[in-house]
Amino acid sequence: MSDSRTIQIDPADYRMDGRLMRRIWRLAKPYWADRAHWKSWALMIFTILVNPLWAYVSYRLAHVTAEQANALVGKDSEQWHAIFWLLFYIGIGQWVYGQIMSVLSKLMHMQWYRWMTEWMVTRYMSNKTYYDIAMRDDVDNPDERIQENVSPFISTVIGLPNQILGTITGITTSTILLTQVSSNMTGFVVIYSAVSMVLQTAIYWPLIRKQFDSVAAAADFRFGLLRVRDNAETIAFFRGEAMEQKQVSSRLRRVIANQMDIFYYGIKTGVITTAFQYIWTLMPLWLVYPLYFSGQIEFGTIALATTAAAGLRQALTTLDDYIPLFAGLAPKVVRLAQIVERFDAMEESMRGADKITIKRDNLIELDNVSFQTPGGEQQLAQDVSLSIHPGDSLIIIGQTGVGKSSMLRSMAGLWMRGTGTLTMPPDDDVMFVPQKPYMMLGNLRAQLLYPSGRSDMTDAEIQAVLEKVCLPHLIEKHGGLDADRDWSKVLSLGEQQRVSFARIMISRPKFVFLDESTSAVDIPTEAKLYSALIETGATFISVGHRETILRFHDRALRLLVGGGWEIVDSRHIEPTLVQPLGSARKQESSAAEAPAKRPPADDGAEMVAAT
Numbered sequence: 001m002s003d004s005r006t007i008q009i010d011p012a013d014y015r016m017d018g019r020l021m022r023r024i025w026r027l028a029k030p031y032w033a034d035r036a037h038w039k040s041w042a043l044m045i046f047t048i049l050v051n052p053l054w055a056y057v058s059y060r061l062a063h064v065t066a067e068q069a070n071a072l073v074g075k076d077s078e079q080w081h082a083i084f085w086l087l088f089y090i091g092i093g094q095w096v097y098g099q100i101m102s103v104l105s106k107l108m109h110m111q112w113y114r115w116m117t118e119w120m121v122t123r124y125m126s127n128k129t130y131y132d133i134a135m136r137d138d139v140d141n142p143d144e145r146i147q148e149n150v151s152p153f154i155s156t157v158i159g160l161p162n163q164i165l166g167t168i169t170g171i172t173t174s175t176i177l178l179t180q181v182s183s184n185m186t187g188f189v190v191i192y193s194a195v196s197m198v199l200q201t202a203i204y205w206p207l208i209r210k211q212f213d214s215v216a217a218a219a220d221f222r223f224g225l226l227r228v229r230d231n232a233e234t235i236a237f238f239r240g241e242a243m244e245q246k247q248v249s250s251r252l253r254r255v256i257a258n259q260m261d262i263f264y265y266g267i268k269t270g271v272i273t274t275a276f277q278y279i280w281t282l283m284p285l286w287l288v289y290p291l292y293f294s295g296q297i298e299f300g301t302i303a304l305a306t307t308a309a310a311g312l313r314q315a316l317t318t319l320d321d322y323i324p325l326f327a328g329l330a331p332k333v334v335r336l337a338q339i340v341e342r343f344d345a346m347e348e349s350m351r352g353a354d355k356i357t358i359k360r361d362n363l364i365e366l367d368n369v370s371f372q373t374p375g376g377e378q379q380l381a382q383d384v385s386l387s388i389h390p391g392d393s394l395i396i397i398g399q400t401g402v403g404k405s406s407m408l409r410s411m412a413g414l415w416m417r418g419t420g421t422l423t424m425p426p427d428d429d430v431m432f433v434p435q436k437p438y439m440m441l442g443n444l445r446a447q448l449l450y451p452s453g454r455s456d457m458t459d460a461e462i463q464a465v466l467e468k469v470c471l472p473h474l475i476e477k478h479g480g481l482d483a484d485r486d487w488s489k490v491l492s493l494g495e496q497q498r499v500s501f502a503r504i505m506i507s508r509p510k511f512v513f514l515d516e517s518t519s520a521v522d523i524p525t526e527a528k529l530y531s532a533l534i535e536t537g538a539t540f541i542s543v544g545h546r547e548t549i550l551r552f553h554d555r556a557l558r559l560l561v562g563g564g565w566e567i568v569d570s571r572h573i574e575p576t577l578v579q580p581l582g583s584a585r586k587q588e589s590s591a592a593e594a595p596a597k598r599p600p601a602d603d604g605a606e607m608v609a610a611t
């Protein structure tokens, strides 16, 4: 438990370099490349064009303020009042403009935020990427990445063009103004700001890594807590609270250690930056007042000089601000970019790789289909050809890990790697029933009606279905069909598997795929569930290890280690074959020497043996 880190960070991600800039561009481009967002473009272009105008206004204002100070010293009331009202109206104008721009920017932010979140969620859902990420477990907390980082990313990036332009115009106008008073002062401000920038860079460079670690540690802590929630029952069985507390505390300690590190670092660097700022406050003493006392400048020019110096300093300081700004932005960009890169890689691998061709018809047919794992690491069953017509049933058997469930995953469209043509019925006619059923949030009625959502079933009809699947007291036991509980925790696995069979009875799919769907019920119950399934008239394919379910199927597809396969009559199969140890390809297998058997003539199933 000394280091239970789940989140790995590539050290290259710590750097503020071209890769970070490319990632910012990768994330921002899709929104701005879409013509539908012309309003955002218009607003952005407008603010950029208006920027130099405001720079000119501030340049003029600095002079006008100096004239006002001189009018005050010269007791010229009329001039002073005229300038006062001019400044007053310009101030109101600036405020109104600021308010309008703030509203428009907020609207643009919201539009980009909504678009980018939808864009990411759509890509997360397409090509079953969410499933691939969950299975590979190589991108931590995808939900947190999307939900937490999009908005701060946009807030920072949306202001960048204006901020950069504001910096340039600010430096230009302040330099012109200041040089008009004293070129010494301009030199001082430039040198001061350059030193300040070096200082800031030295301070913030280590901070990037610290902030990155802090974000990752917080996500890691959240993940540790989530695992406890997700595995509550198993932990309770093992009485694993102490160990779990240890792992959660160890993650929390890392969060606190990172935050304290940032805090102490802030105190240390704060002393340096504050001391440096004091040099700035002494500047007028050396460079401005001597000019006034020697009569080289008027009183009003003091204000102009100090305002211009402050303006230039501020503009140059903005350059420093980019360093902490990027330091804060980097972890968010990296976390978002990693997931987008994963989407890209997924699409790329789907483009380049061999894919099983899917056709739709009212039967299941495999025409020379070879199956692979999603990353293409493993070849599973090869060149499988067989047809399953309406009313047929098939059981897939074979040694553990040989690829039985994978075959169902390919039929469900979860795994597409491989070759050959797979004909499948329309999605609406098909139901997949996994070993661990999915219990949705909602009341008991919703569980049973899932996924059909049928509203025409009366309570009595639902009760009749429950009796067929050996759950006669379910409704009564849980206080009615409207009882709302966390069903995945309340119902035993055997009960959940029976609920799955109830769903089949209610939804009445024409084709059913069952992946060890009766593993947690006893053998008499299993027999009743299969009999109920046969009564529906559905065509079904099961994966299973128990020899007791063989008799409910017409044929068995036996997968062999090495990619071979054979078709056998499930009613006359050797029970030992349910867990075979065969390792040869089909051609080499002993069973292959005897040609695949046709199913009994009365079930009408057509069977194509591989060549």
Ligand SMILES: Nc1ncnc2c1ncn2[C@@H]1O[C@H](COP(=O)(O)OP(=O)(O)OP(=O)(O)O)[C@@H](O)[C@H]1O
Pocket (backbone or CB within 6 Å): 135, 136, 373, 374, 375, 377, 378, 398, 399, 400, 401, 402, 403, 404, 405, 406, 407
């Ligand atoms: N997401 C995945 N990515 C890569 N390989 C995987 C993935 N899931 C499973 N595999 C591998 O694919 C192979 C077939 O797995 P599959 O679950 O289909 O076996 P199975 O025959 O159903 O096993 P069991 O009888 O134990 O359920 C295994 O070697 C497994 O390690």
